[in-house]
Amino acid sequence: MMHWGPAPLPGGGTRFHLWAPDADAVTLEIDGGAAAAMERDADGWFALDRAEGPGTRYRFRIAGQAVPDPASRGQSGGVHGWSVVQATDHDWQHPEWRGRPWHEMVILECHAGTSGGFTALTERLPAIAAAGITAIELMPVGAFGGTRGWGYDGVLPYAVQEDYGSPAELRRLIDAAHGVGLSVFLDVVYNHFGPDGNYLGSYASGFFDAAVDTPWGGAVAVTREPVARFFIDNALMWLRDYRIDGLRFDAVHAIGNPAFLDTMAGEIRAALPGRHVHLVLENEENDAARLRDGGYDAQWNDDFHNVMHVLLTGETSAYYADFADRPAERLARCLSEGFIYQGEGSTNHDGKPRGTPSAHLPPTRFVAFLQNHDQVGNRAMGERLVSLTDAAKLRAATALLLLSPQVPLLFMGEEEGSATPFLFFTDFHDELADAVREGRRREFAKFDAFSDPEARARIPDPNAVTTFEASVPQPGADAAAWRDLYSRLLRLRRERIVPHLPGTQAVGAQVLGEAAVVARWRLGDGSTLGVAVDLGDEPATLPGSADPFFTDGERFVAWIEA
CATH class of the missing domain: 3.20.20.80 (Glycosidases)
Known part of the structure; x- marks a missing residue:
């Protein structure tokens, strides 16, 4: 051969x-x-x-x-x-x-x-x-x-x-x-x-x-x-x-x-x-x-990102439209069952069914993220979440990402609060450069913010070297606070959750409010991990715990019960 x-x-x-x-x-x-x-x-x-x-x-x-x-x-x-x-x-x-x-x-x-x-x-x-x-x-x-x-x-x-x-x-x-x-x-x-x-x-x-x-x-x-x-x-x-x-x-x-x-x-x-x-x-x-x-x-697991993005930013254009309705209910399904779309019709797939049942799979079969190259870089202006939502909501979302059993993925700079955009950049020339530039601007016509041709003209040229240079991540203004949060959460994940992840299965998840959810998993050692998160503008009442191992104001709590 x-x-x-x-x-x-x-x-x-x-x-x-x-x-x-x-x-x-x-x-x-x-x-x-x-x-x-x-x-x-x-x-x-x-x-x-x-x-x-x-x-x-x-x-x-x-x-x-x-x-x-x-x-x-x-x-x-x-x-x-x-x-x-x-x-x-x-x-x-x-x-x-x-x-x-x-x-x-x-x-x-x-x-x-x-x-x-x-x-x-x-x-x-x-x-x-x-x-x-x-x-x-x-x-x-x-x-x-x-x-x-x-x-x-x-x-x-x-x-x-x-x-x-x-x-x-x-x-x-x-x-x-x-x-x-x-x-x-x-x-x-x-x-x-x-x-x-x-x-x-x-x-x-x-x-x-x-x-x-x-x-x-x-x-x-x-x-x-x-x-x-x-x-x-x-x-x-x-x-x-x-x-x-x-x-x-x-x-x-x-x-x-x-x-x-x-x-x-x-x-x-x-x-x-x-x-x-x-x-x-x-x-x-x-x-x-x-x-x-x-x-x-x-x-x-794009479903996790998409519903979290709707909850954090309120954006519902283009592919976020599939997650705009009942987002807390959709997040609960994601935490409990993995995929949100498990055979339901999807607007962004011409109404055709998307997905297959996934509740039988362990949560570690899913890679969860709040940001990645696609979901930052495929925005017209490459904005990161730190520029799109308030810090308290983003802290709570970060805690949910890092203290839930799905495998977490971060995007470079996220761990230090970087506000540097990550833009789409290429190095094409002549007719190909023109086609890529204009094609990208046409792509964003379906987003409300870029329905006007003048707005689309402000989208950075992918072929300009300045577009690449603007995408080199720099620490955010409050980088120390973000580093401390990530360090604390990852230490807790390593000590309290990771040793017991093999054999973990979801127990269930429920909606607590318009943007609030509680979820529980039976860990491999028989104990129960619980998390509750509130990403809404109107506060919801999160469940109490006699011994939470992490809390963040009134927006997030995590606990383990024997």
Whole structure:
């Protein structure tokens, strides 16, 4: 079976591979060396053995066009430049690391670019661990067009974006994280390719299924073995060669193939025994079956975010419309059952049913968050919650997030009250830059605040370097108070809740008022965890407790009963 990308030969040198079924001939070009024709098999795979090893710059030429290796492990000169053979060995300082159990996770989502790159982020790891966070999650680092971007428009998913650092620097980041007890997750995008630098369609049209549409074009054809192999091997590379502890799979509903997801999870589990490797989905379909049998540890729970955002801000435009009616009742269902939408019709899905029943799943199957790259960055002006609601409500919401059994995720800067926006930024040029800029402004026409063309014109240009620079998070004016709150809550979570999370099941949740809810869970040791939160403008009466282990004014209380 052929595999994508360059592979070291036992006696030295490299075997180069490319699946190009639409090509009659492929030439391998070595920078500074002689070009040579590659050999084709009946399935459209081209291969060639060469004496060159790590550091070699190479590319393919097909019908007169030079193209990078789609499975390049590193690039020189961007996604249109030379691919570079990479060494895979590393002097790991913490080879004994096997990861942390899933129930211990408190995840901080980070963008490598706005963090200053891999080396700068490495320097911050001790402070992140000291705050009580147990994992960082990197937004995608696969190579994309230009020098700045979110990473979801990547085109070379095996290669590390040059502007963040080298593959060796990424390995040092991961190694250093393990040294201070942090797991490392990576967000990967297997549902589409970006528009700048994707050459696959010119020589492997079968990589895509033109009959199945996604918001980004034709779906990837994972029913074809070479396509499935491309993504499964990519997942294994990050987990095995870089010792990443877990992956978050972006928008798998756009792949549209649960069988592929199950196959990928099964291969990963079989290939990496003895390690805590965690697999997390983003899936608009709220498919509880993917979370039932252990293939996937959890799913990002957008339902939690959306109903909390309505309660905190009062915003009900666009996709928040599905959560505007009876938000306290919806929050109670989320805390007790996981998903809010479990088969009900959704306005934002053309009235079609969304989701499947999830009450049977343990709460740790859900990743909860108040903010993340999508929910901040997909706002026109990138505002964070600290700028959209009052501090007392946000403190109570933070306590609910960190003292409930669902696995919490924070967005970089959140833990220190950052008011810095996180904007949508790219580095496209010419017609593509115009299309992205105007497309983003049209997207916000459905929001009340941007129904006027003049209002939409104020939305920052994604391609301007100032948009990227404005997104580098800075501590908030009251950073010390927020750090103290997060530290206290995470210490309580670590001491009072985490040891008893395995085996936890919901007992139930009830509405106490227009924006107030109480919820209870039976922990694994038989005790009962209770939380009550009030996010309303008119105070509700929260239940009392003889021995609460955390209270925050009259808006939040948490207790444990034997």
